[in-house]
Amino acid sequence: MTPPRYPLLAYPVLAAGLAIIVACLCVMSMLTGPSPLGVLALIGGVRGEDADTAWLILREVRLPRTLLAAMIGFSLGLAGAALQGYLRNPLADPGVIGVSATAAFGAVLALYTGLSLAFPLALPLTAIGAALVCVLLLEGLAGRGGALGLILAGVAISSLAGALTSLALNLSPNPYAALEIIFWLLGSVTDRSLDQAALAAPFMFAGWVILLFTANSLNALSLGEEAAAGLGVDLSRLRLLVVLGAAVSVGAATAVAGAIGFVGLIVPHMLRGLVGHRPGPLLLVSGLGGAVLLLSADILVRLISVGSELRLGVVTALLGAPVFLSLAMRSRRMFGA
Amino acid sequence: MTLTASNITVSASGRTIVDGVHLALAAGEFVGLIGPNGAGKSTLMRALAGVQRPSAGVVAAANRPLQATPPRQRARTIAYLPQDRRIEWRLSVRDVVRLGRFPHQAGDGRPTPDCEAAVTRALTRVELLDLSERPATVLSGGELSRVLLARALAVEAPFMLLDEPAAALDPYHQILVMEVLRDCARNGCGVMAAIHDLALAARYMDRLILLDAGRIVCDGPPAEVITPERLREVYHVESVSEIGAEMGDGLGGGAAAFRSWRRIRG
Numbered sequence: 001m002t003p004p005r006y007p008l009l010a011y012p013v014l015a016a017g018l019a020i021i022v023a024c025l026c027v028m029s030m031l032t033g034p035s036p037l038g039v040l041a042l043i044g045g046v047r048g049e050d051a052d053t054a055w056l057i058l059r060e061v062r063l064p065r066t067l068l069a070a071m072i073g074f075s076l077g078l079a080g081a082a083l084q085g086y087l088r089n090p091l092a093d094p095g096v097i098g099v100s101a102t103a104a105f106g107a108v109l110a111l112y113t114g115l116s117l118a119f120p121l122a123l124p125l126t127a128i129g130a131a132l133v134c135v136l137l138l139e140g141l142a143g144r145g146g147a148l149g150l151i152l153a154g155v156a157i158s159s160l161a162g163a164l165t166s167l168a169l170n171l172s173p174n175p176y177a178a179l180e181i182i183f184w185l186l187g188s189v190t191d192r193s194l195d196q197a198a199l200a201a202p203f204m205f206a207g208w209v210i211l212l213f214t215a216n217s218l219n220a221l222s223l224g225e226e227a228a229a230g231l232g233v234d235l236s237r238l239r240l241l242v243v244l245g246a247a248v249s250v251g252a253a254t255a256v257a258g259a260i261g262f263v264g265l266i267v268p269h270m271l272r273g274l275v276g277h278r279p280g281p282l283l284l285v286s287g288l289g290g291a292v293l294l295l296s297a298d299i300l301v302r303l304i305s306v307g308s309e310l311r312l313g314v315v316t317a318l319l320g321a322p323v324f325l326s327l328a329m330r331s332r333r334m335f336g337a
Numbered sequence: 338m339t340l341t342a343s344n345i346t347v348s349a350s351g352r353t354i355v356d357g358v359h360l361a362l363a364a365g366e367f368v369g370l371i372g373p374n375g376a377g378k379s380t381l382m383r384a385l386a387g388v389q390r391p392s393a394g395v396v397a398a399a400n401r402p403l404q405a406t407p408p409r410q411r412a413r414t415i416a417y418l419p420q421d422r423r424i425e426w427r428l429s430v431r432d433v434v435r436l437g438r439f440p441h442q443a444g445d446g447r448p449t450p451d452c453e454a455a456v457t458r459a460l461t462r463v464e465l466l467d468l469s470e471r472p473a474t475v476l477s478g479g480e481l482s483r484v485l486l487a488r489a490l491a492v493e494a495p496f497m498l499l500d501e502p503a504a505a506l507d508p509y510h511q512i513l514v515m516e517v518l519r520d521c522a523r524n525g526c527g528v529m530a531a532i533h534d535l536a537l538a539a540r541y542m543d544r545l546i547l548l549d550a551g552r553i554v555c556d557g558p559p560a561e562v563i564t565p566e567r568l569r570e571v572y573h574v575e576s577v578s579e580i581g582a583e584m585g586d587g588l589g590g591g592a593a594a595f596r597s598w599r600r601i602r603g
Contacts, residue, residue, distance in 0.1 A: 088425040220439045222426050223488070226419040229388040231492075232412030232440045277427040277472070 011281050014274055018288035022070060025295035029066040030058060032302050064197045068189040069298040069312075070291045071197070072257050075204045075249035077290020078283055080264015082211045083135075085218035085279030086242040089150055090269060090327055094250040095261025095320075097154030099134050101161040103247075103254035104184045106130025108165050110255075112172050120195075124203050128251030134161070135243045151328075187260035187313030189298055200252040207249025208287065214241050215280035222279060260313045262320020263290050269323060293319075338399045339363045340385065340415070340496050340527055345394030347380050354380045355391070356551035362529050364495060367522035369538040370531040371562075372548035373572055378531040379420055379500055381548065385529070386417035386498045398496065412440035416492035420500040420531075422485055424473045430484050431469040434459055437491030459490035462517050479506050486514060490521070497521060499530040503537060515541040535563055547571060574598040 035057055076094060083092040083099075094100050110116040110126040134157055141153035165184060217238045220228040229235055253260075267289040268282055275281040294312070297319075301310040340362040347355040355377045362368055362385075370378050383389035385396055387403035396403045398414045406414070416437070424433060437459065438452045460466040463483040468476070473484055486502055502518065503511045511534070519541050522528045532538045538545055539559040547555040547562050549571045555562045568574055577597045 216439065216442065220436055222424060222428055223433070223436060223485070224419070224421050224423045224425070226383070226388060226421055227417070227423075227485075227488075229408075230386055230412060230415075230417030230419060231436065232407075232409035234408050272426075276429055276432055278432060279426060 011275060011285075014271075015285055015288065018285055018292060022288055022291045022295065025292060025299065026066050026070060029069065029295055029299050030062050032299050033057065033062055034302070060194070061191075064192050064194045065189050065298065066295070067194075067197050067201075068192055068256060069294045071201060071204050072189065072253040072260065073263060073291035073294025074287040075207060075253040075290070076260060076263035077267040077293070078208060078211050078264075078287035079246040079250045080290070081268040081279070081282045081286035082214060082218070082242050083246055083264070084268055085221065085282065086214075086238070087150060088221065090272075091151060091265070091324070093262060093265035093320075093324075094246065095259060095263070095316075096158075096265055096324060097134075097138055097150060098157035098161060099131050099138075099246065099250050100187075100254050100259035100261060101158040101165070102134035103127040103131040103251040104187075104259040105161040105165045105168070106251065107255045107258075108168050108184055112168050112174075120199060124200050124252045124255040127255035128203060128248050130161075131247035131251035131254070132243065135247050139239070139243065184258040185313075186311035187254075187258035187316075188311045189257050189294075190309060190312075192256055196256050200256045203252030204249050207245045207247075207252065210241050210245030211249065212283055212287075214238060214245070215283050218283070219278055219280040258313060260294070260316055262316045262324065263293055265327070266316075266320050266323050267293055269327060338495055338527070340396070340398050341400075342381075342385060342396050343394055345381075345384055345391040345396060347377075347384050347389060348392045349380075354551055355384060357394070358548075358551075358553055360546060360553065360556065362496065362527045364527045365522055365525050366527055366529075367519050367541065367543045368527075368529040369542040369545045369559075370529060370548060371533070371535065371538055371545055372554075376548040377551040378548055382417070382498050382500050382529075382531055383419075386415050387411045388417060388419075409440045412494075413492070414494055415496045415498060416489045416494040418485060418489040418497075418499040418502060420504075422478075422481055424481070424485075427472045427474045429469065430465060430471050430473050430476070431456060431460070433473045433484055434469075434487045434491050437488040440492060455491050455493055456487075459487040462490055462520075463487045464513065479510055482506060483510065483514070486517070490517070494526070496527045497529070499528070501532060502530050503532060503534060511537060539563055568598075569601060572598075573601050575601055 079099075080093045083094065083097070084090055104127070106126040106129055107123055109130075110122045115122040115126065137157060138150065138153050141149065162185065217228070217233045220231045220233045221238070225235055268286045271285050271289050272282055275285060293316070297315045298312055301312060301315055304310060342358055342360050345355060345358050346353060358381060370381065372378050380389065384391045387396065387406070390404065398406070403411055434456045435448070435452065438448060438455060441449045441452070457466065460469055463486055465480065465483055465487060468480065473481065476484065482502070482505060486499070489497060489499060497518070499518070503514045506514060515537055518528050518530060522543070542559060544557060545559050545562040546553055547567065554571060555567060565576060568576065575598065577599055
């Protein structure tokens with residue numbers, strides 16, 4: 001006897017539905033922009049120089065932007081769900097707990113020491129390295145400390161990484177440093193090149209594979225570490241996979257787009273109920289949900305005209321901070337209030 | 338098949354918690370692990386389950402050391418119910434019990450064909466089939482205990498190690514749990530449970546192991562293990578019935594287990 005389980009959607013339907021939405025949003029993202037030239041113009045039969053310009057805009061401007069929004073959204077949603085499952089805490093998000101800020105600092109360090117000029121891979125690698133240090137620090141500081149310990153450790157690490165980023169830019173002789181500070185601290189996928197996307201993509205893919213691999217162990221971890229160990233979960237291996245996967249995917253994402261917060265918080269929170277609160281199946285759907293969120297937000301910032309373009313990280317923070325607040329209020333129990 | 342511990346010692350932060358324990362759990366046996374708080378029962382359980390590596394000595398299932406056994410295979414051999422009764426997410430009762438099938442899953446996490454049948458059997462045993470779609474987080478403490486017991490039953494392993502499976506249950510469900518475990522033993526499973534209720538232990542278990550300060554004080558049938566002298570020595574209590582005995586009640590020895598206790602000072 002197998003009674004019907006989830007009232008809303010079966011897991012494969014949910015995952016397929018989200019994947020279709022991601023595909024549609026990618027198409028919309030390719031169609032959206034300040035220039036009237038684009039896919040529509042090409043379909044409309046533009047010839048000659050205009051057609052070349054249209055291709056150029058598509059390939060050099062909108063394609064990298066679309067790909068990055070989708071990949072970074074997937075990375076952040078997936079990493080958020082994995083960190084929450086591992087730390088068994090719904091407030092864990094790469095942005096909230098400082099992984100993004102630390103990775104941004106790593107990227108800034110590579111840029112301003114000239115290391116990234118000497119060899120391009122230095123940019124994602126330092127960002128990933130910094131993110132690794134952050135996750136390990138967090139685990140050491142707050143691995144078992146409950147919600148409050150985790151958030152406090154995250155805030156401390158975030159502030160430190162933010163201060164160090166500002167310091168690096170402050171000391172830089174580059175007059176555009178102030179603009180760059182804004183880029184790294186706010187996060188955006190505007191004006192990124194295909195090369196930059198190509199540099200980060202393999203790392204993000206690797207991170208996804210590692211994280212998706214932990215799904216079953218994360219399910220077992222719902223019963224606590226001891227029961228999970230009793231069920232045959234290798235806890236040290238699981239820890240290594242989560243730390244490595246989150247650091248590699250978020251580090252690479254941040255290396256191209258700066259710190260984009262709250263995606264990993266909002267998305268798992270919204271989708272958890274649809275997968276019966278199981279942390280394993282939540283991973284893939286959160287990745288897809290993250291891509292949906294970031295693609296929509298990136299289309300939105302292009303449509304809303306407020307003088308200068310809104311930064312993607314600002315939009316996600318505006319959406320995410322209230323969710324964070326409500327989650328924190330709800331888990332006051334965990335804070336001992 | 339037998340689960341054996343040979344001279345195992347577990348130390349943590351400079352303190353010896355389990356000290357040179359030898360024991361064997363055979364198939365078909367229902368064994369109780371008793372002893373005062375801090376005697377090392379939980380730590381011994383963890384070492385026997387292979388969750389904690391002993392500082393010295395070997396735990397082996399069917400002559401194969403647990404440390405040389407891959408974790409999943411070990412988990413298929415020994416079902417372990419820790420004392421920590423926690424469920425972190427709002428999982429349904431059925432999903433929690435399904436986790437008991439985790440050690441049987443293939444690498445890709447697909448459930449085995451007999452998964453749902455094993456889950457249904459386990460839920461039926463603890464009389465919770467009606468609640469299977471309920472979120473486990475809204476259950477009462479007693480229901481939660483039974484859900485987690487069903488999770489351990491669903492493993493359908495040849496050995497079961499349970500840390501206080503009957504704690505915090507009302508009398509009806511205490512008896513239910515003891516009967517379920519005894520049935521498991523009668524069906525060939527080697528069952529060992531840490532237990533504080535000496536009356537329940539004496540009534541249902543084939544053999545008791547009394548642990549004190551990390552060492553085995555006594556290992557044998559309940560009536561031999563629970564004696565007034567040992568209760569005085571190890572637990573610092575005496576049976577109120579001994580007063581009755583003096584007054585001509587005539588009951589002593591194992592029967593003392595059914596009586597209430599009073600504390601001995603000093």
